[in-house]
Amino acid sequence: MELELGLGLPNYNINYQRESSSSSSAGAGIMVKGHVDLNCGDGVVAPKNRQQQRYTSRNNYNQLNSSSCLSAADDEVESKDLCNLLLWSGRQPNEEDPDPNRWPNLHLNHQNNNIINEEEEEEIVVGWPPINSVMRKELVMVQHQGHDDGGGGDRRMRKSWRYVKVKMEGVGIGRKIDVTLYHSYQALTHALIHIMFANYTDASRELGDYAILYQDKQGDWMMLPTDHHHHHILPWEKFVEGVQRLEIIVRKEK
Amino acid sequence: MAYSFPEEVLEHVFSFLTSDKDRNAVCLVCKSWYEIERWCRRRIFVGNCYAVSPEIVIRRFPEVRAVEIKGKPHFADFNLVPEGWGAYVYPWVAAMSAAYPLLEEIKLKRMVVTDESLELISKSFKNFKVLVLSSCEGFTTDGLASIAANCRNLRELDLRESEVEDLSGHWLSHFPDNYTSLVSLNISCLGSEVSFSALERLVARSPNLRTLRLNRAVPLEKLPNLLRRAPQLVELGTGAYSAEIRSDTYSNLAEAFSACKQLKGLSGFWDVVPSYLPAMLHVCSGITSLNLSYATIQSPDLVQLVTQCRNLQRLWVLDYIEDSGLEALAASCKDLQELRVFPSDPFGAVPNVSLTEQGLVSVSEGCPKLQSVLYFCRQMSNAALVAIARNRPKLIRFRLCILEPRVPDYLTLEPLDTGFGAIVENCKELRRLSLSGLLTDRVFKYIGTHAKKLEMLSIAFAGDSDLGLHHVLSGCESLRKLEIRDCPFGDKALLANAAKLETMRSLWMSSCSVSYGACKLLGQKLPRLNVEVIDERGPPDSRPESCPVERLYVYRTVSGRRVDMPGFVWTMDEDASLRFS
Numbered sequence: 001m002e003l004e005l006g007l008g009l010p011n012y013n014i015n016y017q018r019e020s021s022s023s024s025s026a027g028a029g030i031m032v033k034g035h036v037d038l039n040c041g042d043g044v045v046a047p048k049n050r051q052q053q054r055y056t057s058r059n060n061y062n063q064l065n066s067s068s069c070l071s072a073a074d075d076e077v078e079s080k081d082l083c084n085l086l087l088w089s090g091r092q093p094n095e096e097d098p099d100p101n102r103w104p105n106l107h108l109n110h111q112n113n114n115i116i117n118e119e120e121e122e123e124i125v126v127g128w129p130p131i132n133s134v135m136r137k138e139l140v141m142v143q144h145q146g147h148d149d150g151g152g153g154d155r156r157m158r159k160s161w162r163y164v165k166v167k168m169e170g171v172g173i174g175r176k177i178d179v180t181l182y183h184s185y186q187a188l189t190h191a192l193i194h195i196m197f198a199n200y201t202d203a204s205r206e207l208g209d210y211a212i213l214y215q216d217k218q219g220d221w222m223m224l225p226t227d228h229h230h231h232h233i234l235p236w237e238k239f240v241e242g243v244q245r246l247e248i249i250v251r252k253e254k
Numbered sequence: 255m256a257y258s259f260p261e262e263v264l265e266h267v268f269s270f271l272t273s274d275k276d277r278n279a280v281c282l283v284c285k286s287w288y289e290i291e292r293w294c295r296r297r298i299f300v301g302n303c304y305a306v307s308p309e310i311v312i313r314r315f316p317e318v319r320a321v322e323i324k325g326k327p328h329f330a331d332f333n334l335v336p337e338g339w340g341a342y343v344y345p346w347v348a349a350m351s352a353a354y355p356l357l358e359e360i361k362l363k364r365m366v367v368t369d370e371s372l373e374l375i376s377k378s379f380k381n382f383k384v385l386v387l388s389s390c391e392g393f394t395t396d397g398l399a400s401i402a403a404n405c406r407n408l409r410e411l412d413l414r415e416s417e418v419e420d421l422s423g424h425w426l427s428h429f430p431d432n433y434t435s436l437v438s439l440n441i442s443c444l445g446s447e448v449s450f451s452a453l454e455r456l457v458a459r460s461p462n463l464r465t466l467r468l469n470r471a472v473p474l475e476k477l478p479n480l481l482r483r484a485p486q487l488v489e490l491g492t493g494a495y496s497a498e499i500r501s502d503t504y505s506n507l508a509e510a511f512s513a514c515k516q517l518k519g520l521s522g523f524w525d526v527v528p529s530y531l532p533a534m535l536h537v538c539s540g541i542t543s544l545n546l547s548y549a550t551i552q553s554p555d556l557v558q559l560v561t562q563c564r565n566l567q568r569l570w571v572l573d574y575i576e577d578s579g580l581e582a583l584a585a586s587c588k589d590l591q592e593l594r595v596f597p598s599d600p601f602g603a604v605p606n607v608s609l610t611e612q613g614l615v616s617v618s619e620g621c622p623k624l625q626s627v628l629y630f631c632r633q634m635s636n637a638a639l640v641a642i643a644r645n646r647p648k649l650i651r652f653r654l655c656i657l658e659p660r661v662p663d664y665l666t667l668e669p670l671d672t673g674f675g676a677i678v679e680n681c682k683e684l685r686r687l688s689l690s691g692l693l694t695d696r697v698f699k700y701i702g703t704h705a706k707k708l709e710m711l712s713i714a715f716a717g718d719s720d721l722g723l724h725h726v727l728s729g730c731e732s733l734r735k736l737e738i739r740d741c742p743f744g745d746k747a748l749l750a751n752a753a754k755l756e757t758m759r760s761l762w763m764s765s766c767s768v769s770y771g772a773c774k775l776l777g778q779k780l781p782r783l784n785v786e787v788i789d790e791r792g793p794p795d796s797r798p799e800s801c802p803v804e805r806l807y808v809y810r811t812v813s814g815r816r817v818d819m820p821g822f823v824w825t826m827d828e829d830a831s832l833r834f835s
Contacts (some may be wrong), residue, residue: 008751008753009752009753126332127329127332127333127739128332128714129600130332130712130714131597132331132332132389132415133331133417134443135547135596138524138548139600
């Protein structure tokens, strides 16, 4: 669906004729060229699987903007092109499909996760959520008592934090979790299974039915250690430093 | 006309017209009515300080007594407007000090106010009565000292949520000993301690004091001293609501509260120690406005307090109230008109309280007079929104903030289009709307189709294409303020609806896809708009024309381009291309 609209100036510019009956309140001349289907119920220019669009931070949006800067300067960006640009900013539509054969060997399979070369996202979204600075300072003091960073600012308030992406197999929407909030593998596992993805996990299953995998700095996927591990476990601090992302899979079918 | 009413009679008739809209209509009747009206207009409201110049205002309305001016765009509250953008009040004060010696009231919002301005105010207007500085900045307690020292007839000094540089607490002592006309004092935003004895004496000699909002530094043990001297208080903001648990402190407090038979509004409540809450229970039945935005109390104390206030009309509270507390609120407070629920842990990845969409649904079911909502939560469903819309078709303000951007309906994983669509379709009187969650262009189609009374719309992380913006600009007939961030809206919709922008106060777009070229075109073609590009990456000319601008602020004006722009703001107008070459 193409949206082609000319410059809609107020009536005092007599060169423009009112062609469309759907005028705006100032008696403006909306010059409508070509085919505009304003009544189409699905007036959406969107990637195929709408609900699978990732959360993108402001920085991602700037990536989108800068990529359009680098392309040849067109006078008008076609909606279609805009659509393509939007696709590029997120995952490919098919990427989120569950694939039970995905993890035959834990140390392989980089390709599924690096299709889009996503740079390290800034986890800072300026001015979100929309609370004013007075309240922001109050809440910072309340939530992080004991830290000496003082108030103000956005998400970036504690001295160290580490947000990594978490995906659960079969769930379209990914999340982000700050691993520095936790002190042990068990606490992290509990938070992921019983809190963050509580809507998707079956309460009748045990923790052990779910496996959590993480990708380390080298790009390898490893199992998150649990209490059942007897051999050498990566110390928690090292894990926090190196973890890039997390994924939850269901180990066995009921 | 020989047989028309004498001017004095017309003036008298016009004096009953208080709304600007009515007065503006009167001016259009004929030239003589225009003239008569302009000489007797006493109150001026300037919604955007750059829409008109002080000189133009003064020339048209020579006998003004009260002025209200707003400065920065609303998104400045969330750090989206860089420091130094503008909204300086000094030029206004300077012009008015010469032209309006009888000025009595100045109310400012989101403006930069310097100590110089405050001093000039205090010395220029002999009959000065009311100073309200809402979310302002740029002044220190020295400026306040000038006001205290020189404004002999001051009635109201309200610093709500302003950022004041606190040099010392002694400014309060500058109120002269024979100054007794104080009616309203709000110093809740001040960080440091004011001299308590000065405060006590001030309160003691202010028999007309109705509103007293203290700052955090005023200790709870001292509150009874103030209350005893002002039992006629209607609105009280406490300081820190904490003290060592001592029975004499408690009984003092309870006794002092029980003497305040007229209290209707309460606020403050920093650092609450729950054991002291029952001291207030006597006054709860009269309370109509309760602001607990800083109170970290939880159930059951929080719920007990709130449900005791059976006549509550306005409640601002943190999400510690949870769904269960809101259900209790809905059962007890049938007069509730306004509810604001703020997030206690807005930056946490994992919910810390059990507050969901259900709480809001309960309130919408139980409170028949509910008209104004601001709700922060972590999950929402279309079903809940539809229920709320059906329950409360008389909603006037609906602002929903789902903390994580682009979150879908958590039950169906669909966008929240139908939910918000139900809100605008059912709530025909809706004047203000803020959207959040996963939203496609469809929601904007609903808004454009149904939200005919909508005056202010806030959009973030929503929409798919220019069609979304087009629906809003072409459909929302009453739209005055539109603020957008991080949406894929670009040139087409903006240019196609350019004329619409002259019917609105302002448009803000940040982190969208509006190109520099489109901004230039808009600025050139529409001389009655100021099209300002705010970009911290350097001059827009240093990048291709198709490159999106960081921020765009468009507003109508009769004063032409600003002359006080900082280095990161560029106005697009006919001369723009000349200036940049």
